[in-house]
Amino acid sequence: MQKISWRCALIGIWIITALVYIGNTWSPSSYAYPLRNNYAYVDIKPTLGQARPIRADEWGVVTPLTQATVRNQFERYNKTSLYQEDLRINYGLPIADWGLAFKPTMWLYGLVNPAYAYSFHWFAVFTLFITGYAFLFTRFGASKANAILLSFGLYFTGFSQFWWNEKGPILAIFPWVIMPFLLNLRLRWQLIWFYYAAVFWLLTNFYPPVQISLAFAGFVLLAAKQPRLFQPRTLMLVLVAAALAAGTVGIYLYDYLSATSATIYPGSRHSMGGGVGGRFVISWIFPSINFSWVYNSLIGLNISEIGTVGMYYYIAALFFLDYKNFSLLGLDRAKRRVLLVLVAGLTVQLLWMLLPIPSVFGKILLWDHVEPARMQYASGVLLTIIVLYVASVVGLTFSLGRLLLLCTFVCVGWWLFKYPLGTKRGEDLFILLPLVLLYLFARKRNDLAHEGLALASLIFGAVLFGRFNPLQSAWPIFNLPPNEVVKYLQDQEEKNNGVLVFPHLHAATANGLGFRALSHTNAVPPMAFWNRHFPDTPTNERNAIFNRYAHVVPDLMPRPRLQQTDAVQVPMDRFVNVAHANVVTHFPDNLSQEGGFEVSARYKDALVLHGWAGWTSAPEGHGLEVVTYPPTIGTVQFTPMVRADLPLNTQQRISALNGFKVMIPHAENAPLQCISLVSLDAQSGERRLLNNPAEVPTCPSTSLRGSIPSTPLGNPPQDFAR
Template identity: 25%
Template sequence: MERILKKTYRTAHPLLWMLLGVGICIFAACGLEMFYTRLFPHIVNEKQILLQSPERVLAFFLFCYYIFLHFVIQPKIIYSFIYKYRFALALAAFLICVALQLHGSSMSIWNTYLFKGDDPSRFQEPLFGLTRGIRSDEWNVFTPLAMSQEFNDYGITNSISRAWPTDMLTIYNQPVWDITLIAKPFYWGYLLLGPAYGLSWFWAGRMIALFLVTFEMFMMLTKGKKGYSVMAAFLIAFAPVVQWWFAINFLIEMLVAGQLAVLMIYHFMNTDHLLKKALYAFVFALCGLAYIFALYPAWMIPLLYVFAVLAVWVIVTNFKNGKRRKAEWFYIAGAFLVIAGIAGFWYLRSEEAFALTMNTVYPGSRVYTGGDGADFLFSYTTNLATPYLATANPCEGAMMYGFFPLTEIIAFTYLVKKKFKDLLVALLLALDMFFLIFAVAGFPVALAKITLLSNTTVRIIPIICLIEIFVFLRILSVTDNPLVQKKWLRIVLVSAGVGISVIAVYSAAHSYYTSILPESMPMAYWVGFVAVMSAFMLYFFVQRRKKLKTIFIICVCLLAFLSGMFVNPVMRTTDAIYDKPLAKAVQEIQEKEPGIWIGADMTSNFLIANGAPTITSTNIFPALERWEMFDENGEKQDIYNRYAHIFLYFTEGETELGPGPSGDTFSLYLNPNDLYRLGVNYICASPGHVIPMENFGGSLTVLYEDQNAKIYRVNPME
């Protein structure tokens, strides 16, 4: 009995220590809360007073108690328990997040533009972290669109967005009651529980699913190496590119669906049970549909290459496992028929939306031939700093820790040693080189189109980083011995790695794209990252035994965690939108007298989140017939035939459409008399927004006003 206790616990009286730990950790949590509320605003240079938060104290307590348990219970017991019950624990974490309505939206940025109210909910501000104004595609487009669906009964066609029938199944495909919902589990919360819980379901579900699926994928890839599989889950789930682009462009859906599809192929190949084969084939079909519905070619195309390589490797290496039966072909055919049938139905239903998008100036006419990626190859070296230091556009430089070009050197050395007999590493390295040539040197237009890479952008670089993660973790899983045996060769390779690390960091620090660099980066950071890269290189040329392996895994997990965890804020509820007086006023007006709205000064997309059909909300498709009223000869189609954020200005002159400050914008200079041509019933703008009334044939009545917004009713022409 005593021996069993020693194997389980590290103290003589574990129960007493665990009870004592509760008090210790409560005290520690209160100290951390005091530290956070007083020092965090100074650390991030934000002039605000943080209120005490019981949720934050509870989070600090759970963190402290988790650490404390390592001093009472043997760590092996803790992690064996977590591994054994990982799915149940993940489900519990998911349910808690949804119950508390926790999410990572930066919606509290609306507090910058709109009045919070005289007695605002404390949930209008983040519990943890900072809101990210740069992620306007999330808080100003994607999230308001999803919320508008609540006022649309989650129908396929939404006339709230753009105040024009808008297809919700493409581009920013949104929660919709439709057959496609079968492959969109992250949207189920919206339809079952409404926007507040649905938003949490969307954020928490995707993060937990990505972590779990990645872990399972690498358990297969590394042949059960739990430590390296956890490291992979951290490297991918907390990758800066995943976190900075978390809510849009569906990168998470692609990573989850692609990896899960490969896992289904693996299990399909390794079971003799026909019912299980049928289940795996069905899940594969759902993964295929989820991947297609993501519909973001810049990542879909290169990721498809990656998952195809993984699938080929799984099929080749597992073909002789289990019994091969004729019934398998029916399951395989059935899976592809499900994919083709539902995807075909989806395409036919949304054919007009696809046609509109493909014929736009932006993004439809874009053809990418590569050749401009060299300056982004080392931008991962800045990613540890961008969550904490001011950066003009950290999103474009967000990557994964693939450690280019160290991984390529390691992989080539490994393949030479193995005489190129590791099929997976060989295939992945070949794909890596193919993508690198495209990204750095570029392809002719014809070749870019044949390979479909013409549909990508420079965002192919994070996919190269992903390939590198697969490569170096595969190599680490094969053996714990040094990559080469000769000491002099080890010294040469490690020295070369140190030199390359210096070049990589120097190149990143002097990048042509200064917008992806944090401001005032201290020299100590660059030196520190050279040390990180050098240590990574060294690890492959030493004996990777117990303690060193544990330290390495912990350090890499910590690097990934600190680079991604604090990118998005932790918010609770949707009060940052629905608790505002303006939100209540808009909903009340729209309920009593429904009408068409137009907005200026950052109000347009806020209006659609509250159910108000708004002409100037982001036009995810161009409303060509509407804008042709002011362009009878079609001379200005290049201005408005695009995905566009619309800037509204009132003018005494004729209504005119003009270019905006970027490719996804245009300006509307509107004569107030044309409000009637557009069918506008309500205007929402800041109180200082000038509406020229001298030659206006109608009149405006103020229905609502606060210090940041004013609502007018457009009265009939006199």
């Protein structure tokens, strides 16, 4: 009766939580970041926490493409996009086709406001994670309470949280793929469940590096716990079901897979072993040594890249193991076999992560498609189950001496691995508090020792990692009235024959807001489009730049270029009539100064600047006068730019719409040695001199005009255009 009461209480808590979460349309999205920083929706912010710019895969791609799918009436081809691309891509989207049958977390789209459907999707993913891993842990010896604690503990680890709002479905659905084989079901029902869950897993977010490594982890877990599956007849049926699942996904994603296989990125991407440094392995037992309390990386890589599955549960369990019972593992053949299989699987993964193994050897397990750092989650799952299994078989025992040794170990680890990085923060030492409190609570109740350690580790993980993802309402994601900036962009789109060409509208965010924008993220490169617009670029160079998964970044620049592996920059003037700045030889020496500029980019034959000016008119009335020495040799391009760090009010001199970019061409052998920019307000006729950055010399005004030499000005501080 008591068990039933606890179960009912848990179900009741879950239902209430779901109603509150979905009722408020909450989500883990960081979409407030582009709304605030690119579109000047300065009042939109998370209910709790803060939007993370590093999570651009979510706010710049997955969420905007979900918006685009909704605007596209859930059709397969994106009619709202300039590129008219196929939305059957690696990111699972709520397209109204037969694939939706395998995406149950997205079934509310089209039935309710998409904000509720979006929120339901993320709450369902969270629920799948907690319940799926809790089930998995019970099959390896955890009590139901401990299984739930460890499931939450795995959720509050670096890899899970730092990648959650994009790769969360991959992590959450995995245990449901192998779950049927751990249940007492007829084989036919196991195979049907396995087939559906595998397709669900692959279609909701297709990302082979994590899924291949998790598939290996699943193989190891089943080999350890269910060896009967590897009897020839049964194994053959399982392989047939796996092939059918892969075939279903292959049919659905055929166009995407065949197109990307011929790309430079990701089609030509292959990995070899190694590259996971020692600090990453150490962070499995000291979870926060590589970053600060506010998620600043301390080792150079960005915060997502340093996420691992680290929990204090691992070392806490090792310190409190009842070692006199270790013979139970050695004497019991079945238990010994389970442990050996688990350890062997983890060892093989560690070898791939740590050693420079040639990619040809990785092909056996498809690991040549698995960047070693992406294997960290799968190896963390195996490590968690190994520690859980050993602790469940051997048992734990509390003593003050062991507690003191553990606390000393934690302090020494912090001193050795965190303190030398220059930070005096003590977030790593917070674990000592829950450890001591739970020891005092459970020291005379060894039957609660395991749950106590899991709870202490969970408390630390929740405090440390639980603040990373925000609690963001999805209502403004799908129900956003246009503000002044969006209205201006709509006007620009209309004036350019229905195509928006504007700088710094990151990734697919413009299309998500309904624009037919040049700025976009193309999972499949539209090579015919690029061939048509850049016929003068040599074929090999054009292929090297554009034949890849890429964010399209329009900008003022002389020619297209590859900005980074997944981003290409394209000249705006190929797609829109770019305004021209006035080239003048001098400016009055009595101008007031307001605004300023910085250097954006340097090319061999051009310099690009960005800044803001004190215009009082609408952007159509903004003008710019440019003085350079040596004199510029061509047309100076000039475009507005949203400055969301400024107020959203065009009637003020300091306005979000008063940003600009300017490209000044120069001869390759005659770089610019001085620049002066003067803002011209067409409405009032006012001129103001913009402030130069320290590294850019100012050209002489009218009063010094006669002093301009026929050769470059004296000896300037540096040739800043190089």
